[in-house]
Amino acid sequence: MNVSGVARAARRAGRGLVRRTRTEGTWLASRRGEVDLALFHEFAPPPTGGGHQFLRALVRELEARDVGVELNRLSARTQACLFNSFNFDFVRLRRLARSECRMVHRVDGPIGVYRGFDDGTDRRIAEINHDLADATVFQSRYSLEKHRELGFELRAPVVIPNAVDPAIFYPPANREPLDGRKIRLVAASWSDNRRKGVETLEWLDRYLDWERYEMTFVGNAPVELRRIRAVGPVDSKGVAGLFRGHDLYLAPSRDDPCSNALLEALACGLPVAFLESGGHPELVGEGGLPFQADEELAEVLDRLVEEIELRREAISTPSIAEVAGRYLEALGVIVQPLP
Numbered sequence: 001m002n003v004s005g006v007a008r009a010a011r012r013a014g015r016g017l018v019r020r021t022r023t024e025g026t027w028l029a030s031r032r033g034e035v036d037l038a039l040f041h042e043f044a045p046p047p048t049g050g051g052h053q054f055l056r057a058l059v060r061e062l063e064a065r066d067v068g069v070e071l072n073r074l075s076a077r078t079q080a081c082l083f084n085s086f087n088f089d090f091v092r093l094r095r096l097a098r099s100e101c102r103m104v105h106r107v108d109g110p111i112g113v114y115r116g117f118d119d120g121t122d123r124r125i126a127e128i129n130h131d132l133a134d135a136t137v138f139q140s141r142y143s144l145e146k147h148r149e150l151g152f153e154l155r156a157p158v159v160i161p162n163a164v165d166p167a168i169f170y171p172p173a174n175r176e177p178l179d180g181r182k183i184r185l186v187a188a189s190w191s192d193n194r195r196k197g198v199e200t201l202e203w204l205d206r207y208l209d210w211e212r213y214e215m216t217f218v219g220n221a222p223v224e225l226r227r228i229r230a231v232g233p234v235d236s237k238g239v240a241g242l243f244r245g246h247d248l249y250l251a252p253s254r255d256d257p258c259s260n261a262l263l264e265a266l267a268c269g270l271p272v273a274f275l276e277s278g279g280h281p282e283l284v285g286e287g288g289l290p291f292q293a294d295e296e297l298a299e300v301l302d303r304l305v306e307e308i309e310l311r312r313e314a315i316s317t318p319s320i321a322e323v324a325g326r327y328l329e330a331l332g333v334i335v336q337p338l339p
Contacts (some may be wrong), residue, residue, distance in 0.1 A: 035068035036076035036333055038101075040088035042072075046235050049190040050162065050260025051108070053236060055084065057305035059166040059325050065335055073099065074299040080331035082106060083132070086125050095134060102332045105133040107154060110146050113255045113280075116195050122152060129154045135330055140279030146255075158330050161283065162258050163323040164267045171269030172244040182211075185306055186246040186270070188218040188261040189253070190233060197252025197275065198222050203294040204250075213301065215250075218242055219261075236264075243268035248304055249288075251280055257284065263317055273300045273310035287315035 039059065043052055059069050072089065074081055074096035083093055084106045097103060107125060110116035116173040128131030129136060135156040138144040144157055185208075201217065207230050208215060214229070218239060221230045231242065239261075243249070249265035251274040256262075258279045265272060274280040281290060288311060291300045304311060328335060 009014075020219050023238070027144060034075050035070045036061065036068050036079060036335070037067060037331060038072075038078050038081040040072055040074075040081065040083035040093050042087050042089070046290060046310075050189050051087065052082065053164075053260050053264075054162040057163065057320050058324055058327065060165065060339075061320045062328075065324070065334055067328070067333065068277045074098070080104065080333050082137075082327070082331060085109075086121060086128065090128060093132065100242045102134050103132050103135060104135045104327075104331050105129050105154070106137045106139075107147075108139050108143060108257045110143070110150055113146060114195065114257065115193060122147075122150070135329055137327070140150065141282055142279040143257035145236075146257075152243065158326075160323060160326045161318050161328065162260055162263055162278075163320040164260070164264050164317045165236070165320060166267070169240050169243070169267035170262045171267075177246065178305070178308070182214045183248065183301075184246040185213050185215040185250055185301070186243060186265070187215070187250040187252065188239060188243075188265070190261075192220045192222040194222060195254045196222070196256075197250075197254070198251035200250070200275070200294050200297070204297065207294075207298075210297065212273065216242065216246065225271075236311065239264060240268060243270060246270060247272060248301065250282075251288075254278065256280065266315050266317045269312055269315065271304050271308055271315070273304060275299060285314065285316060287311055297334065 013245055018189070030323065039055070041055055062069055070078065072092065078101060080102040082104050085108060094277060105128070107129070109122060111121040133155045135158065136154040138157055138159050138164055141159050144159055147154060187201065202223060204215060205225050210227060216229045216231060217225060217230045219233055243265050247270065249262070249270040249272045251259060251262045251272050254275060254277045256278040262272065262283055266284070266287055272284050274284050274288055277290050277314035287302045289304055291297055
């Protein structure tokens with residue numbers, strides 16, 4: 001090994017030692033603490049994708065109920081731990097885990113199906129699940145059934161969908177009438193994964209009836225769009241404001257287990273044209289219409305416009321209060337009512 005190779009190896013060893021030292025320090029400190037719930041998840045700063053957004057909303061709701069939540073730490077008398085997919089420090093959690101603490105694993109995907117290739121992530125998630133979990137939360141019935149189809153039986157599964165922050169995502173107080181203007185269509189994605197519906201966006205950019213519609217894409221556009229207005233990533237309040245200024249939402253992603261952007265659009269009162277794939281049908285219900293091929297979109301969009309009031313009234317999304325209650329039930333956390 002040359003000098004630069006020795007230096008790199010030394011730096012890696014040093015980082016590993018620092019990480020282990022911090023973990024041991026956290027373990028020693030945690031022996032004296034107690035909260036209601038531990039959450040293991042590596043948050044990214046906003047604007048970010050759906051998992052981060054949902055877990056932030058969940059923590060806010062739990063803390064509003066006077067549930068104590070600690071992040072990436074598991075204290076000696078903490079009664080339950082929620083850990084998210086593979087987005088956390090497994091070595092740290094494995095060191096801190098205790099047999100008397102109920103361990104619940106929140107899982108999405110299957111990741112290989114969603115990404116379009118298998119790099120072993122789903123198998124690793126299953127190994128983590130069998131090593132640590134007492135129970136598993138899937139975000140949609142689709143996700144649970146797809147895991148089983150692939151041979152992944154995770155521990156004591158329940159299905160709890162995501163929900164959005166109602167202080168941010170809500171319908172507009174008043175809507176501009178449709179008469180005399182173009183229909184406003186919007187789509188959103190933080191990921192540049194082509195399975196988020198790139199081909200559909202390209203098709204619409206070319207063939208949408210631009211005399212009748214206008215369209216906005218919010219987030220990371222993976223292709224150059226000529227006629228669709230592209231807005232870069234914005235924070236949740238910005239997304240909600242944009243959604244409330246539109247009429248219809250497009251959900252073109254493939255094998256998406258529980259799209260947070262879709263739930264946010266529904267919460268803002270937007271009927272949805274959705275690809276009949278993944279968890280979309282169970283999230284949208286009668287609040288939108290499915291399509292299976294891009295060529296069907298013209299008819300689907302026209303029908304949504306004709307039925308827009310009916311579809312708005314049919315929108316039904318789980319509240320963050322309801323979802324938080326179901327998480328507490330799955331975690332076995334008993335919360336005393338506030339006086």
